[in-house]
Amino acid sequence: MGAWLVLCVGYVVRMYASPYLVMNSFYMLAILIQYFAFQNPDIFLDRKTGALSHLTATPYLQELNERGPFSAFAIGINDYTESCSLYDERQMTKGLRAITRYLKAAFPDCQVIYAAMGRFVLLSTKEAPFSQVHEEINARMQAPWVDKHAHLYLTASYAMFQGQLKRREGIDLFFDYTATALHRAEEQHDVIVMEQSLFDQARLNTTVWRAIDRAIETNAVEIYFQPLYGTQQRRIIGAEVLARLHDEELGFIRPDIFITVAERSGSITQLGEQVFEKACLFLKEHPLEEIGLERLNLNLSPIQCRDSHMAEHLCCIAQRHKVPIHSFRFEITESALSYEQRLQQNMDMLIAQGAVLSLDDFGTGYSNLMRVLKFPFEDVKLDMSFVRAYFDQTNKLLPAIIEGFQSFGVQITAEGIENKQMADTLTTFGCRILQGFYFAKPLPMDEFLHYLKTTKPKVGSYTN
Secondary structure, three states: OHHHHHHHHHHHHHHHOOOOOOHHHHHHHHHHHHHHHHHOHHHHEOOOOOOEOHHHHHHHHHHHHHHOOEEEEEEEEOOHHHHHHHHOHHHHHHHHHHHHHHHHHHOOOOEEEEOOOOEEEEEEOOOOOHHHHHHHHHHHHOOOEEEOOEEEOOOEEEEEEEEOOOOHHHHHOHHHHHHHHHHHHHHHOOOEEOOHHHHHHHHHHHHHHHHHHHHHHOOOOEEEEEEEEEOOOOEEEEEEEEEEEEEOOOEEEOHHHHHHHHHHHOOHHHHHHHHHHHHHHHHHHOOHHHHOOOEEEEEEOHHHHHOOOHHHHHHHHHHHOOOOHHHEEEEEEHHHHHOHHHHHHHHHHHHHOOOEEEEEEEOOOOOOHHHHOOOOOOEEEEOHHHHHHHHOOOOOOHHHHHHHHHHOOOEEEEEOOOOHHHHHHHHHHOOOEEEOOOOOOOEOHHHHHHHHHHOOOOOOOOOO
16 A cells, blocks of 8 residues: 555656656655565564564464464473573573574474564464474473573473464464463473363453453552551551452452453553552551551562663652652562662662662562672562461471571561461561461451551560
């Protein structure tokens, strides 16, 4: 259409400038447009890997599906985010390019697609011998991926599909299907056959994503408060602000579902800022001194931490509502530490404004004590699975970890407290803050305010 439009303009110009040889220039421009649209391969390729890009692959998949059944074999790099942190992003890019070259050479009859976050898909119109493909790729993954100045050891999970997609939405969501399948394959340590249940899960994710967008547009994201107990003060000294979503069509959506979907869709930043703004409005109406709290805790998603302007946006929101930023403790998960430079910039700005930073969910990732100490965290929150493992007699490292952080002046928060024994034991270990259902589940604003006025948790005295 662009080429035809250029020719039409050229024809009009030729009518009014007949003495001049201008039409050849318009012919050449039309030819260049067609070349760049159809012949230049670079616009179809992912720049990071050299494989077919995700955006180009969807119409290609539609064309493939219209011809009949096709085969797809998906490969996902395990612990991709942690691998990027371990090798750094530049080295990982070299590794991904090496994998692309191998896949193109080993499977010349397949179209190699890079579907983001360390996921590759091999597409073919032929019926693929999946067991043979799996064995060959898995054997190659045992050896390092070598590029210039790169030597990476990676592991992978696998999923496969054979057949024809009957619905148009199935084609649009196919790469969401593969992501869901590869996530399940990594959890189960097995090759996953992509079947109807995975397609249903991907469709649910799309429905949830639309619900998130509706909530953001209508300012309908709700905030709940889970009390934080101070073992030295022997009272509730704060609360963690948590996002909750209730949709007219889907009803109550579990946080682990909509947070994951929001992170994958990219709407987590808007959602997080809306939660922070509502927390500011709460403090504007109920100042900390009046309700007897020291701070409110808010989670920052690893996706938010990638934004170099995150801290600036948060400070602007707080200033707009005339709420001091030092009223908040920001919780950052271990996976956000992968983006060290941008995270450090954001942390420095928040600390300069008086905010306190806490490392969330320690014990679920690969960070060690010394790496955490590189960042200005005042507090480390131990993940509930790590805490429970101690009381289930499956992991006795808890006291040593607490003592290690305390020796560097870092305070400890323990979550997942379910009974008085856990609360008393962790108080004895020196944990400064406790959180869990023993004190209260997450509460809506009115119930939380009523809780502060009427409830006094019973925990043993602090002894260390």
